[in-house]
Amino acid sequence: MTTPLAPDLDRLAELLDRLDTQHHLPTLTEDGVDRFAAEAGESMVLLIDDPKRVPEVWDVAVVVPEVLATLRTPPVTAVADLAASRLLAARYDIRRLPALVFRRGGEYVGTLEGMLDWDSFGPAIERTMKAPVQRAPGIGIPVRSAASGACGGPAS
Template sequence: MTQPLAPDLDRLAQLLLRLGDQHSLPTLTEDVADLFAIEADDTTMVLLVDDPKRAPEVWDVAVVLPEVLATLRNPPISAVADLAASRALAARYDIRRFPSLLFRRGAEFVGTIEGMRDWDSFGPAIDRMRQSPVQRAPGIGIPVRASTPDSCGGSPA
């Protein structure tokens, strides 16, 4: 028998369903979140959410985002990640604040917009991300430096 969701998580699940039904923002699960970006020919945007008790701005962004997207001349291909997919994507891209908008082009990282924005700045920020070049994703990889005898405390032979 499954345990019922906490009231806020149940309301969040209902909100995610409504975003899909009323605003054509599909909910991505962890197993399809990467396919969503890779199969797109353009910039994708995924709303990452968290438990609303920890991140109450999730409610605000989820309500405002469809309205902002409707005002854009050329909105990005958009979706919302469920809790598990949001956490997995946040860990991969070193995202520490929820809600966040994750932008990718194919498998490449473009950038993020974290937290709630003023209505007037949200649309332009999304447009800037659509036009931004891909970049190295934060938190991925370790910078490699050439080792010299001096850097290890040794002396040249």
């Protein structure tokens, strides 16, 4: 008996292969995500999840290459495999997959979560690409040393 939440790894592998071979969107592993972002300049990474659990993955995998083809200057784009997607989702506090993570020179720019309407996708990507680099969202509060005087007064 098949578990309903067990990943359909064969179909997922076929999807990733098709995105690479037909649309030139390479698959990134955990080891390659930061290197890709640093080398790519303006980059966008599609984060995925098990399509059995999140069927929108199939939709976004079809729509994103079509939307990229309509953009005047599309970002360099790749697809994170399951492990890399989970790593990036945790790093950027992404709560809804699929998602798109935008970086410039390796630094965080923004995120689009979930499936968007076809007419909204292109403008949302272009808007996010134009946004300035910003502090990445995450869990917790930035830590400062006591010597920085960050606790309300000058350090003694």
